[in-house]
Amino acid sequence: MTSDETIVTQTQNTWCPGCGNFAIQHAMKFVIQELEAEGMARDHFVLVSGIGCHAKIADYFQLNSFYSLHGRTIPVATGIKMANPNLKVICFAGDGDLYAEGLDHLIHAAKRNLDITVICHNNRVYGLTTGQYTPTSPYGYQGKSTPNGLHEYPLNIIELLLGAGATFVSRAYTRRLPHLKRIFKEAIMHQGFAHVDVLQICASFFNATTWYDERVYETNESNAGLFEFACRTAKQWNYNDDTKIPIGIFFQTRKPVLPEKKIQKEVDRGVIVKKILEKAT
Amino acid sequence: MTSDETIVTQTQNTWCPGCGNFAIQHAMKFVIQELEAEGMARDHFVLVSGIGCHAKIADYFQLNSFYSLHGRTIPVATGIKMANPNLKVICFAGDGDLYAEGLDHLIHAAKRNLDITVICHNNRVYGLTTGQYTPTSPYGYQGKSTPNGLHEYPLNIIELLLGAGATFVSRAYTRRLPHLKRIFKEAIMHQGFAHVDVLQICASFFNATTWYDERVYETNESNAGLFEFACRTAKQWNYNDDTKIPIGIFFQTRKPVLPEKKIQKEVDRGVIVKKILEKAT
Amino acid sequence: MTEYSVLIGGKAGDGIAQAGQLIASIFSDLGYYVYQYVDYPSLIRGGHNFCIIRAAEKPVFTHRTGVDLILALDQKTADLHIHNLTTQGTVIYDSPKVKSEGQALAINEILAQYKGRPIMGNTAMVGGFCGCVGIPWSLVEAVIRKKLPKETDLNLLIAREAYSRITRCISVQPVEGASPRPLLSGNEWIGLGLLAGGIDAYVAYPMTPSSGVLHFLASVADEAGIDVVHPESEIAVILMALGFAYAGKKTAVGTSGGGFCLMTEGVSLAGMAELPIVIVLSQRGGPSTGLPTYTAQSDLLFTCHAGQGEFPRFIAAPATPLEAFWWAAEAVQLAWKLQIPTFILSDKTFSEGIYTPEAEPEIRATTPLPAPSYPYKRYADTPDGVSPILVPPYSGEVVKVNSYMHDYSGITSEDPEMTVAMVQKRLRKAEKLATMTDQPGAVVCGGSVKAKTAILCWGSPRGVCSEVADELGLRLVSPVVLSPFPAGEFRRSMQGVEKVILVEDSSTGQLDKVLAREGYRTDELILRYDGRPFAVEELVERVRRVAS
Amino acid sequence: MTEYSVLIGGKAGDGIAQAGQLIASIFSDLGYYVYQYVDYPSLIRGGHNFCIIRAAEKPVFTHRTGVDLILALDQKTADLHIHNLTTQGTVIYDSPKVKSEGQALAINEILAQYKGRPIMGNTAMVGGFCGCVGIPWSLVEAVIRKKLPKETDLNLLIAREAYSRITRCISVQPVEGASPRPLLSGNEWIGLGLLAGGIDAYVAYPMTPSSGVLHFLASVADEAGIDVVHPESEIAVILMALGFAYAGKKTAVGTSGGGFCLMTEGVSLAGMAELPIVIVLSQRGGPSTGLPTYTAQSDLLFTCHAGQGEFPRFIAAPATPLEAFWWAAEAVQLAWKLQIPTFILSDKTFSEGIYTPEAEPEIRATTPLPAPSYPYKRYADTPDGVSPILVPPYSGEVVKVNSYMHDYSGITSEDPEMTVAMVQKRLRKAEKLATMTDQPGAVVCGGSVKAKTAILCWGSPRGVCSEVADELGLRLVSPVVLSPFPAGEFRRSMQGVEKVILVEDSSTGQLDKVLAREGYRTDELILRYDGRPFAVEELVERVRRVAS
C-alpha cells in the first residue's frame, strides 16, 4: 500500500528517538489506510487519547480526535460511541492513564462490551512525568517516587480483563510490527470491546528492548475462543518474572454489544413536553 | 458465647425489616467477640464504611470507625493500615460503592495484597438512593434509572478479583448465618487482602430471598488453594443466570503483604533538615 | 385569599410523599395552586417523614408553619406538629396506634376489612382527609384512578371506607373558573426544561437531591427519543457527557455537591476544549455527605469557581416551576451558542418540592447555530470568540478537541502568543455571555418595588421571601442569574434601596460575598443552616426584627 | 550590587536544567545568592529548554531579561535569546552545530576525544562557562564531584578540556566573607518545611509542577523516617492521607489543578470530619491540561472554595525559600491545631525555580496538642470549637469520624439543633484560625513602605514585584496568607496607599476579586497569561506606564 501522508499532521513529533510510540503510530496508520481501502470512511474514525507521551498521537494523526484527560479515554469514548454508533472509536491510553487513574472505566467498558478499541501504550512507566512506576512496573522498580525500589507486584492486565468479561483480549509488542498491525486490525474489526496491551519501549525511562526481544513470542491463536485456554496463556507471564512472553490474541468471543443500534426517532419536543404536562395534570 | 452489648451503640437502627444487613452486623459482632475472647484487643479494630445503607453499620458498632465517602472505603483503609499496621482494618462497602464508584481502589488493594478485610454488602442494588441498578444487578433489571430494563450484564466479581490477584476471595449469603460467621472470621484472620462478597437481601428493592434460598449451596473448600479450580467455581454462577450459586472460600493463598512491617525510627527532624540543607549546599 | 395547609406525617416507608401527592393532586383538580414540601431523613424505613401541602388561589412556592389539618400516621406526627395547628384546624389520626385530639381513623381495621397491605394505610388517610374536607367522592375516585394505577380498586375500597367513616369539619370549595394544573417536582420542572431546550442525552449517577431529574428523564426517555445513561461514577458521567457533546448531542448531567467535586476536572476540560454541557447541581447540607435529604445554599461560590483555570460559565438558580423550565432550556441553548459549561443550581427544597406552575409553560423556538467554514478549524478565531461547531463524521474535514492549550485547529501548542489568543478568545466569549444574560428576567424584583428596604435572596428561599416582602411591605430582589453576575439588571432592581437584608440557607452568606465583589454591602444577614427551609411565619418574625 | 545572569539553552534531553544547577552551585559556592528560572515545554526530548541563572550579592527571587552570558547548546538558544545579551555580554556556542557570535566550543570534538556520551555535552558547556568567567578549577572540580556522582572522572575530563579551550572574558569574583548556601527548588523548600513541621507521611500522584515535592520527599523518606506513598490516583491520595490522619499521622499531599479537582470531595470530607491535612497545590497554566510546564495563578478562587459546603481552611502562598519552609511547617501545625485542611499554594515559577535562601532556616519547636478527656467524644464541643484528638487504638475508648452530620461522639445525626451546634463549632474554629493567622508575616510589605502607590501581588510574582517596587520607589504589598484573609495586617500594610497596581499571572485578576470582597479597589491590573513569568525589565516597563 502506498502511504497517503494526508493522514498525518504537520506537527513536530517530540517522542524520544527509539520510542515505541512510533511503531504504534506507524502500525495504526497502516491499518487505517488498509481499512479505508476496504471501504471504511476515514472521517468515521475518532481517536481518543489520555494524557501522557502516548497521547500525543492525537496531535499526529489528521483524524477526528478528542485529546482528553489523564485516565479518561474510556468514558469519553463511551459517550462518543453512544452518541453515534456508526463511528469507529479508538482509545489510545497509557498504562498509568488506563491501569491506574482510570482503571474502573476500563473494567466497566469491558463489562458493557462497549464496541470500541482500546490500545494501551504499556511502557510500564509514567513517561511524560519522567519515570515513576505504574501498575505494570515490575517489583523493585526504582523511579523517582520509589527510589528505594517498588514494593508492589504488577497487575496481570490480561487476567484482569478476562475476569472483567472483555471479548477481545490481546497483547502486542512495538518491535513486532507486522504482528502489531495484524492485532490492531483484528481489534478494530472486532464487534465489541477489544483491548490491545502493547508492550511499548520507553527509550528514556524503561528501555526493556533486549529483555523483551529475547522473551517475546507469538502464540498460536487457534484456541483463542476458549476462556480456560486464555487464562492459561495469560498466566505464562505475570508482567514481572523472567519467563517467555506470549503476544497475540489471547481471547476472542461474541457477546451482545453496547450501544445497541436503535432507530433515531424524530420527535417534536413541543408535543412531548405538552404530553408530559397533561399526564401530570 | 454470651453477647456483650457494649460493642453496639445505642443508636436507633433504621434498616428495613428483613434487611440482610442485620445478619452482617450480627455475624460480625459474633466474630469480633470471638476474636476478642481469643486475645485480639477490641480497640485495635477499625471499621471503615462507604455511603449507602450498608455503611450505617459504622454507627451501630461501638468500635473505632471512619464513616467515609461513597466508593472510598479502600483508600481510607489503606491509609489507616499503612499508618499503623497493628490495626485490624475492616471495610464495609456497598456494591454500588465498591464495584461502581470505587472499583479501581479495590483492584489496586488486591494487587498490593493490602492486609485488610473487605466485606461487600452486595444487595445488587443502590439501596439508600432507592433502587437503581449496580454493577452486579442482573440483565433486564428495572430500577428508576433503567425503567425499561438494564442493557448490561453483571460483573462476575469473583472472576474479577481472581484476575486482580486477590489472595482471599469468598462469597457468603446473609441467610446462611453460621457460614457467614465462619467466612468473616477466616477473612479477618487471613494475612493479606481478603474479600467477602456477601449476597445481601435488600428487602425493599431487590428481595431475592426465595431465589437465593433455592440456589445457594456451600462449596467444598478443599481445593481453595488452586487458582484454576477457583476460576471454575467462580464460573458456576455469573451473577445473572439461573444456576446454582456456590458460596464459600473460593481461593486463598499467601503472598507478600503490604504494608511491610517496619521499625519506626525515632528521628530528630531538626537534625534531618540540617543534614539535607548541608547536602544541598 | 383562601388557602389551606395540610400536614401528613408518618414513618419512612409509610408512603407519606405519595399520599401527599394525592392530596396535592386533589387540590390542583379543584383549581388551586399547590406547593408541597417534603421532609424526610436519609433512610428507607422508620424515621419521621412529613409533607406539608399548601393550596391557595394564587401561586405559592413555600410552606407555612400553621396547618389546618394534620394527618398522623404515627405518634411523632401528632406530637411534633400539634402546636402548629391553626385555631380552626383539626387532626385525623391512625387509631389506636396514635393518640391525639381530633378524629380517630381505625386504619388497621379498614385494612383488615378489605385485606389491604400495610402501605395502603396512606390511601386510607387520604380518603379520611377527603371526607373531612368534603371533596366530592367522584373527584377523589378520579384522582386515585389516575395516580394509583396498581391495585386501584382495592385502594378505592379502602379510601372510600375511610372517607365515609370521617366526619366533615372543614369545607374546601373548588376555585371558580380555574382548571387543574400539572403538578411536578422542581427536579421534574428542570428535566422538562432540558427537554424543551433540546437535550439529546442525560447522564447522571444517582445522588440526592438531584436523582429526581434522572428518574424523570429515564421514565420519559423512550417517548422523548433521548438517551439516559447512568454510568459507573460521576467522573464517567461528565466525561461521557463531553463525549456526547463532541459527537454533536446536546447533553446535560446532574448531581449534588459530592458528585460535583468529581466532575470539576471535566468542567475545566469543557472550559478548555470549549464543549457545551449543562450541569444540574442540586445542593444539600454539607460539607461532605452532610445532610443528604436536607437543604442548603452553600455551594454557590464552589460552583462559581470549580475547576482549575479561568473560563466562562453560566449559572442560574431558578425558584419557580416556570423559571426552572425556562432557564433549563436556556442553559442548553447558551451552552451550545457559546460552547461553555452552564449550570442550573438548585437545592433540596426546590428540587424535591412539588409545584403547580405560576402560568402555562411556553416552548420557545431554538436558534440554529452558525455554520462552519472550510477548511475546518475547531478553534477558529472569531470576533465574539465563538468558533463554529462541526460534528464528526464530516467528509474531508477533521474535528479535533484538546484539553491542552491548542492552536486554531486543536493541535497542542505551548506557544505564548497562541496562548494569549486562546485566552482572549475565551474572555470574549465571557463578555458575550454577560451581554446575553444581563437581560430582563435575570433579576426578579417584587414585593413593594419602591420600598427602601429590600430582602435579597436567590434560589428556593425566594418563595418565602416574596411572601414576607408582601406581608411587610418590603422590596424583594432576587438574582436568578448568578454568573456572570447581571450587574445592570441588579443595579436597576436596587435603585433607591437603603437597607439590604440577605436571606440564605448557609452559614456564611455566599451571595453576600458575590455582592461585595460587585460593590454592594448587605446590612443584615438572616442565615439558616439547620437544613430546614424557612416557613412564612418564621421568616416574617426574623425579618421584622431587623427591618426597621 | 554585583550580579550576573547566565542563560543556558538546548533541546529537551540535553541536560539543560542539570547544567544550570551546576552553574548555580558554583555561584553559591562563591558566596552569591542565586535564583534559577527553568523554562521547558511538556515533553521529554527535542523542544527548546532554557535556564536563566541569576547570581547577586543580595537575595534574588526572579530573573532578568538581560543576560551576561548565553550558553547555546542548540541554534534556537542563540537565535531566540541573543537580543537579550547585555552590552558586556557574550555567547559560548556548541560549534559547528550552532552558528553565533561569541566563542565557539567544539563539544562533539571534546566528547569524541574522551569518549563521552552525548548528554555530557552539558558538562562541557559548564566547563566552558567556568573558563570564560574565570572560576578557579579547584572550585569547579569540587562542585562537579559533589553534584555528578556518576561517571565523575569522565565528566571532569570533559569539563576541564572545555575549561581550557575557552578564553576568559568576564571575571566573576567570590563574595567577600560569604559562605555557600543550600540550593534547592521551591518544591524542595516546601518539602523541607513539611518535614520541619513534623509530617509523618506524604502521599501524592505525580503531576507537574508539584512532582518535585514527591520526588524530594521520596528521596529522603528513609533517613527522615516518613512514609511516602504514590497510589493509583488523586482520589486515592487524599483519602489515604485522611486515613493516615485518622490514625494519628501528620500527612501532606501534593498535586496541581487537575489532580486537585479529584481531591475536592476529600477536602470537603476533611472539613466535615475535622481531619487535619496539608495540601500542596502548585498551579500551572489552565484550564484543564492546559500548559503543564508553564506558570499561572489562576486557581486561587478555586482553592478558596473547593469542596461542597462551608468549613474553615487555611491558604498560604509563599514566595521565597524561607517563607516556603516556614509556612509549610506552619501549615502542618495549623492543620493539627485546628483539625482543618491547610494549603500551600504554589505555582510553576516558584515550585520549579531554584533558590538559595534569604537567611538561614530556623526550626521552631512544635506545640503539643491538648489532651482529650474521657469518656472520649471525637467531636466534643469546646469554646474554640476544637475537639481534642485521640488516636486509635486507645484502650476503652472509641474514635469515630464521620462524613455525615454527626453528634459529639461521631454518630450520624440529622437533628436540626445538633446541626446548628456542629456548624457553629466549625465557625468558631474559623474565627480562631483568623486570629491565629492575621499576624505579622501574613502580609509582606516592602519597597518604599511610605509610598502612596502600591504594587500588589501574591505568590511567585513577589520576587519581581519587589525589585520593581525598589526600582520605581513604590510600595510593595503582598499577602502570604490568603485564607482567611488577614484583614488587619493588610489594612496596616495599605495605610496611606492611594493607588493600587495589581500584578498577577492570570487573565481575570483573582486577588482583585478577593480584595473587592474586603472592600478594596485596585486601580490597575497588570495581568499576564501566556504562562511565562515577568522578568524585572518587562515589569518595570509595564508598571512605569501605569504608576503615575
Ligand SMILES: Cc1ncc(C[n+]2csc(CCOP(=O)(O)OP(=O)(O)O)c2C)c(N)n1
Ligand atoms: C489528574 C491528573 N493527574 C496527573 C496528571 C499528570 N500526568 C500527566 S501524564 C502522566 C503519566 C503518564 O503516564 P502514562 O499514562 O503511562 O503515559 P506515558 O507518558 O507513559 O505514555 C501524569 C501522571 C494529569 N495530567 N492529570
Ligand SMILES: Cc1ncc(C[n+]2csc(CCOP(=O)(O)OP(=O)(O)O)c2C)c(N)n1
Ligand atoms: C460521590 C457520591 N455519589 C453519589 C452519592 C449518593 N449515594 C449515596 S448512597 C448511594 C448508593 C449506595 O448503593 P450501595 O453502595 O450499593 O449501598 P447500599 O445502599 O445498597 O447498601 C449513592 C449513589 C454519594 N453519596 N456520593
Ligand code: SF4
Ligand atoms: S519518555 Fe519514553 S514513552 Fe515518552 S516519548 Fe520518550 S521514550 Fe517515548
Ligand code: SF4
Ligand atoms: S433499602 Fe434494602 S439494603 Fe437498605 S436498609 Fe432497606 S432492605 Fe436494607
Ligand SMILES: [Mg+2]
Ligand atoms: Mg506509560
Ligand SMILES: [Mg+2]
Ligand atoms: Mg447496594
